[in-house]
Amino acid sequence: MNRFPLAGKTAVVTGGAGGIGFAIASRFAHEGASVVLAGRTQSKLHAALSQLQEIKPWTPPQPQAHSTHCLDVRTPRGWASLVEAHKKIDILVNCAGETQHSLLLRLGEEEVDNLLASNLRSAILGCKTVGKQMTARHSGGSIINVSSLLAYRAAAGTAVYAAAKAGQLGLTTALSQEFARSSIRVNAIVPGYIETDMTQDLANKTDLMKRIPLGRFGKASEVADAAAFLAKNDYANNCILNLDGGLSAV
Template sequence: MAQFSLLGKTAVVTGASGGIGFAIASRFAYEGANVVLAGRTHSKLEHSLERLREIEIKPEQATLKPQAHSTHCFDVREMQAWKGLVKAHPTVDVLVNCAGQTQGSLLLTMSEERIQDQLSSNLSSVIWGCKTVGRQMKSQQIRGCIINVSSLLAYRAVIGTSVYAATKAGQLGLTTALSQEFARHGIRVNAVVPGYIDTEMTQDIANKDQLLKRIPLGRFGTPIEVADAAAFLAKNEYANNCILNLDGGLSAV
């Protein structure tokens, strides 16, 4: 069977203003998709949209019809906001759940509001996205794909990441369950599990030199490498419950 082509397809990427999210959006644009950059900050989304429009489609995917990239400003934590997204974009072929918040504090020092916000941003939002977009894909009989961007901390957590790690582990459980539940509708559900990736979030990480020595490949990954994995999951029609580790071998040590 030929690979699923992203040419002319609509891909929604949350957390698309920068870092891994924008890298995935850029790769999908290169593959010919019409990308919807989704997030909470309008100005950042518009800046990312300008950059996205500068990306040339890969030669073999060239088409006379111009790509139609766009933005959608909304709060991923709100179920009603997700309903608004699918109303504004009635056909979604690929959903990438990449939005989320990091954590750098001990559980005993976290307020209830901070914990709830982390749960809503990193896990509830992914559930709402899978539910609303999955229902839309089913109703339109779209052979779609959902990709959840988890984290190595889902099963190799460190001090100060307790709630974050729990949400990312929850994403993997959700992926496995939905890969079975949604398969009957022709919808594939997969996950990318990045380790330490060279983004703004890792610029000031503590003990970076020691961490690099623990990673078998001796370096952090790049957003482009994560985007390559997301493109593979979107295009390979036998990838379902495929959970790809991108950690330079750190999970093996």
């Protein structure tokens, strides 16, 4: 068995400074990848990088060099700076995102635009910019979009977030065809409720847990398992992987 299946690969994880993104970054590092933690807050990125650099359980066959890249994923300029600084990206995980806190009628236009930009435009720009680099390098690649169960099981108070996350699934399916000729696989993870900062202040947490067949929120490490599978499995393309404790069934 290959203990370092991602050795020699460079993986960019947006939203990599914490929560699900950091769990994915850590898993990739354990499997031998060099990871670029991408996000918008330099101090959080540096703290996360220090933790990542402590992951040295074995000596991988190829040296690892983890790093950070500060960008706003909503902007083409941010993505341009990323591909300029990192000329060999093998795996992209679009994990950065922001959640919604109000009903649609109470959201200002700026908040609507921001939710669409941080959850959907970001992923579109990431796929376009990094996909272009991967195509030019003829190296193939793997892109993973972190969507949400709310994409198809939306609830009151999630309209714009849910619409953006549903858009990510459309993006994934379209690009799994457009990019396949360049051996770039495009997949999505659809988490239910996961224990992170994003869900820590949910008012109705106990009620939500009762609705989940497994009776609990998921762990970020469990989402990372899914990302590792999608990054490695060469036949996974347009694989839309639910991780919701069974909530999608009820």
